[in-house]
Amino acid sequence: MILRQFLTLTQHASAERRAEAAGTLAQAYLDGSLGPDAAWEAKTALLALLDDPALAVRRALAVACADAAGAPRPLVVALASDHPEIACCVLARSPVLMDADLVDCVAIGCETTRSAVASRPDLSKPVAAALAEVAGLPSLTALAKNPLASIGTAAFLRMVERHGEDAELRRALLARHDLAIEVRHAVVALLAEQLARAGQDEGWMNSERGARVAREARDSAALALGDEAGETGLARLVAHLRVQEQLTAGLILRAILSLRLPFAEAALSELSGLSRARVAGLMFEPYSAGFIALHRRAGLPALLLPGIQAALTVWREAADGRGGPSGPRLARSMIEAALTACETLPVAEARGLVALLSRFEAEAARDEARLFAQEQIEAHARDEAARLLAAPEALPVTDTWPETMADVWDLAGGSTLPEVIELPAPAFEPAPEVADSVVAVGEMSEPEPSVSEPALPDAGAAWPLAPRPEERLGAPVVVQAPSRTTAEVPSTLTAEATETLLAGLSEALMASVLSVRSGLAGPEAAPEVRPEPKPAARPREIALAVAAGMIPQDLVLSYRADRRRERLAA
Template identity: 60%
Template sequence: MTLRQFLLSTQTASSERRAEAAAALGRAYCHGNLAPEAAWEAKTALLALLDDGSTLVRRALAEACAASDAAPRPLIVALASDQPEIACLVLARSPVLMDADLVDCAAIGCETTRSAIAGRADISMPVAAALAEVGGAPSLTVLVRNGYAKIGVAALLRIVERHGDDARLREALLARPGIGIEVRHAIAARVAEALSAFGLASGWLSRERGERVHREARDCAALSLSDEAGEAGLARLVSHLRAQGQLNAGLILRAILTLRMPFAETALADLSGLSRARVAGLMFEPRGAGFAALHRRAGLPPLLLPAIQAALSAWREAATGDAEIEGPRLARRMIERALTACDDMPFAESRSLMALLARFEAEAAREEARVHARALADEAERDAIRRVEADERHLSGFLPEAVAIPTPDAISDRLSRVLDGLPDAIIASYRAEQERRQAETAGAVLDGLSDALMASFMASREPVPDSGAAPAVELAPASEPTAEAPMLLAAPSREPAAQDGPALVESLISESILASYRPSHLRLAA
């Protein structure tokens, strides 16, 4: 079929038939290895189908050519700008689209098309940055959860800045591996901000107190992250805090009073421009002129110098062994020294600093109480474990070893081996005693029967000549019962419910017992 014939046929056919023809032509072009002239005609026909008014035709084109790298680029670019249900098919899979195409589609598209772009397996950093600037929370959540997407730290920070209040997006960010310590701190800051805003909206906090809670929670998050960061991560965190305007004197003072000396060294080195090793040496000699110069060079307020010097002096005493304290107790002593150093200052100047130190002291006291409580709980648990172990050792001297209960088959095998090892005389004596006891038991039963019933029973033992009468009950073969082979009785020929008394008795008593009973019974009757 020529190009003209194909186009003429599509003008008169229904939309469903045109969609089928478009899909077949698209597959033939992408996977049919057509000759150059036929390929040109097929490409022209595909581009002409873009003007078809039916979405079924354009959707069929998108489905046929979306995953092929041989699809005509003009066709894919045009389909990428079509309706969202059609554009998403090519935006999510087409290898023909370049980064510029994806960035343009993200800029002019909707959240549905942006989500399709964000789910691609080849998202580059420029495309991710573009989505971070224009995307909404749904498409950015898809982007963050895409493990194949390459997202830079700047793009992640921009995502947190624009939509950090979305809980699902924060959860997806924290679940993404390797997001960087700066991004984690930004997420923690947004969580603190959200909690402060919630308390303010609920009427639980005033505006001033909410701001202070937000600021202190953000600083505590930064110091907590610094505990698990290496040297490189610590430098990145300090640079991020300085860029965000959060590396202030209060944070440095909190770091010193909570024994986060690596963070304080890195922060002072970043602010002063000195090396970290030089800063560490000056902090170890806080009363010297060098530390005062470092304090001024870092831009810290002069009001903080006496408090920081007093706190670092207490820390130096513990480090050199002059004071054998550590952990929360050392932090409390440093805070107490800082508060004492503020006593000589004018109250108007030191009021805010002493209030801050008082809050630090309360936090240190609570942390010390938590550590002590955890230590007591751990010690109690260890004591309980030691007592249980001691009881087990004590009982092990009295309790026998565990004995396995034999199975019925094992008991039977063991009894058979025991019987095989006994002499024949003992086994014969045992069997005779068993027969005697059985005969005595049957005799006791028969003695309890009435004479009329016995007469009826004896009469039933006589042969009946009538052939129509019910046959007598047959007993088992006349072999003596043994211990290994107990006595077996033949089943009666009639149902037990229909049998009379004598027949039922006869069916339950062996012939040998009856034979031994008759002479004694007749003798007693005479």
């Protein structure tokens, strides 16, 4: 019934209407709301739509079935072999397609469909291997940029072998977190060969020098990768180098003379078949019969034996704790020992070896010079920092704030920054009643014209002023010699100002002041110095408290006793 109605309604409809009807029918089938008979009819109608000449109809089917796990498999497989615009919808996402279907599409498809397969999030190793074998550069780049694709080491190596010259592909490969160390070495070796060919094409070097530069760059890259490979990665790298016929005697000699002893141990173990622990023990006794047998069993030339023995002897003496150089200096000492040992060899046979050792010596000398220069820079920086900390000087006052450390250094004249920078305290406007009280106290304590006394702050000044440590609440009274200014102030004016201030104090505030002073009155009490808190929104109480802290204690007690007698008399 559904099939008949669908064919009747879409027989003379336009391509847009047929595409809309196809999408609706596919959604109804995938929802699972149809009965068994209706579902069979709907499935048959969907398969019949594969013969529709309009791309829009088949594209509507592909879009509806792309992410559906319950889509009819014959329908999805047919759509995967359709026009690339339609096939890409199901090849990139459909969970119905199996690895065999994807491999077949890779083999017979175009680069557009292969790129769609390469971007699948659940791509398996067999499909990735098929892409690495037959896909072009765009598809391989898409595969390398797919972080969820599972790619084997052989597929990676095949990708580098086929299209490793492309810079974008190399960047995509090196950015992957699962790239094997063998692939990294293959990428670096290919890049070294490219650089050598570029030098030859430009006429900078001949073919022999280009080959030597490429070989030495490849060996240096192999040793650098071995430093960060770990035990397992180092063994895999050495095995890969042996398969690629790059595990040469020159590489082992370079490893020994550059203090890459773990690499040399792994290489000799790979070539001789002995365990790495056994090889390490024999290398510690280079003049023993066991090491000579190891050298012969690994297939190394006999010409290298005296130089290797002399170099390992220098290394063993340094390892035994007998002192001596370390790092590049030790490597240079080993190379010099190897060169000395080669002096007894025939000139015709040892000429190439001496030239190789001379190049190693030049490289070690450059490494030593770099290390020494870096040490001198660091030592100068430490000395300069110590000098700046030992002799601080203030910066000159300027109108502009320095933007960089170079500007700060120029302002300091090559000295240092100030240890303490004083910032102005935040000012706020006091309440009117506090300002009036302060002005009143200042008027009552006005000295004679002949007496110079520091003026109290006016109402517009910052308030409250931070008291000195000896003036804080609770600080012990320290008897000091009166200055000339305070001694000349008339006592009557001071007494009147004190009486006025005491009259404005509450009983609770006077009791609090006396209790605090009594707790700190012992001989061991010391003024407490701590940062002043930000004043609260009660400036009158703060002003009265500060003023009360400056009144002698005997006067407070006397005034309090007089007040108590007045209350009893009343």
